[in-house]
Amino acid sequence: MIPSALPPVLAIDGPSGSGKGTVSRCIADVLHWHLLDSGALYRVLAHVAHDAGIATGESGELGRLARAMPVAFIRTADGEERVLLAGRDVTYAIRTEECGRRASEIAVLPEVREGLKALQRDFRHPPGLVADGRDMGTAIFPDAGLKIFLTASAEERAQRRYKQLKEKGLNANLHGLFQDITARDERDQKRAVSPLQPAPDALVLDTTGMDIQQVVARILELARTRFTQAAPGY
C-alpha cells in the first residue's frame, strides 16, 4: 500500500450480479463515506452515445464525450438515489439490460476508460470513498487501503438479478439473464485494457450462498481493522 494523505478508499470489484452495488451502498452508509458507482458512469456514457447516434466504433468521440459528461448523483429527501445527466433524470433509463450491454461494449475501448478516469477519481473526498466497479483496485485507485473482489457463481448471479428485476415489477427471463451475464463476464475478462480481475492485493470473497448482510458484516469487519488509523472517527 502506497502511504498517502488522500482520503481512504475501499475498493469493491467484481462481475455483474455479484452483489457489489447493494453491498457498497450499505457499507458507504454505515461508514458515512462517499460512494462511487462506476458502472453507472459507463451506463450513462452508453446512454448518451446511443441518444446522440454515436457508434461503438467511434472511440475518439466516445472518449471526448466521457471527459465532458455533466453527470451528478443525488439522493432525494426520502433517501432515493437519482442519476442526473445535465439535470435530466436518467436513473431508470440506464438500468435496462440493453444499456448494460451497451456499457460493456464501450467499456472495452481504451479511450473511454481513460476518459472516465478523472471523473471517477474526483469522487475521492473525506472522510473516505467506497468505490464499486471492475477496476477500482487495479486501475483507478491502486492505492486503496482495502480491496475486495466479490464473486458468485454465474447461476446465482442470474438468479439475484432475476429477483431484483421482478421486485421492481420489470420483465425478466432467467435464461436470458444467465446468457447475458456470462457474455458480459467474458467481454469484461478478456478486454485488453483493465480486464476484470482481482488486484494482486485484493481479498477474494465468494458470496455464493451468502446473503447481503453476511457479506456486509464481513467487509465491515475487515474495514474496521484496516482503516482504524486512517479514519478513527467511525
Ligand code: C5P
Ligand atoms: O456494474 P454495471 O453492471 O452497472 O456496469 C455496466 C458495465 O460497465 C459492465 O458490464 C462493465 O462492462 C462496465 N464497467 C467497467 N468498469 C467499471 C464499471 C463498469 O468496465 N469500473
